[in-house]
Amino acid sequence: MDKVNYHKTQNQEISLIDANYQTFAFQRHYHLDFHIGLITNGQQKFHYQGASYQVGAGQIVVMPPDELHDGHSLLDSGYQVKVFSVDPQWLSDLAELKRPGNTISFNQLIVHDSSVFKPLAQLHHSLAEDNLSQLAKDCLPYEGFNQLFTRYGALGQKTAIPLGQQSVNTLKEYLMANLDQPVRLEQLSELCQLSPTQFQRHFKAKVGLTPYAWLSRLRLEQGMKLLKSGVGGTEVAHQIGFYDQAHFSKAFKATYGVSPSQIS
Numbered sequence: 505m506d507k508v509n510y511h512k513t514q515n516q517e518i519s520l521i522d523a524n525y526q527t528f529a530f531q532r533h534y535h536l537d538f539h540i541g542l543i544t545n546g547q548q549k550f551h552y553q554g555a556s557y558q559v560g561a562g563q564i565v566v567m568p569p570d571e572l573h574d575g576h577s578l579l580d581s582g583y584q585v586k587v588f589s590v591d592p593q594w595l596s597d598l599a600e601l602k603r604p605g606n607t608i609s610f611n612q613l614i615v616h617d618s619s620v621f622k623p624l625a626q627l628h629h630s631l632a633e634d635n636l637s638q639l640a641k642d643c644l645p646y647e648g649f650n651q652l653f654t655r656y657g658a659l660g661q662k663t664a665i666p667l668g669q670q671s672v673n674t675l676k677e678y679l680m681a682n683l684d685q686p687v688r689l690e691q692l693s694e695l696c697q698l699s700p701t702q703f704q705r706h707f708k709a710k711v712g713l714t715p716y717a718w719l720s721r722l723r724l725e726q727g728m729k730l731l732k733s734g735v736g737g738t739e740v741a742h743q744i745g746f747y748d749q750a751h752f753s754k755a756f757k758a759t760y761g762v763s764p765s766q767i768s
Contacts, residue, residue, distance in 0.1 A: 506582075508760070510767045512732050513631045514641040517591035519732050520632055526582030528761045530575040532713065536725045538590045540652070541565040542625055546583030550575040557614060564615040564624065566656070572712045586628045590649070598649060599657060607662040608653070620652050665710050668696030668703065672711060676722070683723055683744045689715065724759050727752065731767040740764065 506528045511520040525548075532551075547560045552573040559565055567573060569592055577583050592608070599608045615621075627648035630636055636644075664671040678695060679687065692715060693703035707715050723744040730740045741752035749764075757763045 506761055508762050508766075510732070510762065511632050512768065513645075514638065515594070515645060516733065517594035518631070518645055519589045520628060521585070521587035521589065522628075522632065523587070523761075524582055524584050525575075525577055525761075526580075527577075529577075530573075532572050532574050533721055533759070534570050534572050534725075535567065535589070536569055536722075536729070538569055538588075538592060538595060539565075539567040540588040540590060540624070541567070542586045542621060542628065544584045544586060544625070546581060547578040548575055548583045548585065549578045552613065559614055562616065562618065562621055564617075564621055564652075566610045566613060566615060566652075568609065586625060588624070588628065588649075595649070595653070598646060599653060599659065606659050609658050609660050610652075610656050611658045612656050615652070615656055617655065620655060623648055623651060667706060667710060668693075668698040670696045679719060679722055680726065683726055684742065685745065687719065687745075720755070721759075724756060727756060727764070728760070728767065731764055737764040 506524065506526050508521065508523040508525075508528075511522070513519060530550075541564065543559050543561055543563050543565070545561050547558055548565075549556065549558050550565075550573050551557070552567075552571065558578060595608045596606075627644055630644055631641065664673055667675060675692065675695065678692075689700050689703065693700045696703055696706075698706060704715060707718070711718055713721070723746070727740050727744045730743060731737070735743070737753065738749045741747075741749045744752070746752035746755070753764055
């Protein structure tokens, strides 16, 4: 049976997922944050950048933001996972990036290292509890993620994915500022100085999704962030461009396996 719990933490840049996935399968999607998943039981299978991967208990999956992937249980019995959703800027601050344009990355997609797994599992448990002092909850994430970054982190330059006369990131910034608006294909193609046909073809080739599917995911990812920050479901629906809460709730549950009201 599928069971998913989302938790906020005292740090707005870090949230938690504690899940048992059995039948629920993630279609191709991306996140706005780093998702660091600790497999605690069972096995998961996923596709990423044209390759297929399997992960099991004791392994960590470090999925960067904006990267397409899917995921489902390899076994009928399902798999259990504890996930940290971490704002990229928070990790950048942890790495103390000095130069403009630098970005944090990790040199392994799958980490099998008990000396990193165990502290992160304990951190996940601690952040979900209410019996820690405020200072402990503030400090523990830095300690927990520092070891992961020290061993497997890397620094690099943020690379822009060109799209006509703009980049995918420029397009993302434009859409984030207009999520509540009825975006037209002509607007996006003009922004990139491409014809609508060229824009659709180039976008799918560069990103791996249609513009409509990519925007739909962007809206839901932003919706998740707003829910975690305490904004009510009806207001979230309006802010990200859904006509009403019913349509938003249906799309949200199909994407994340839970209803908006279950995000705490």
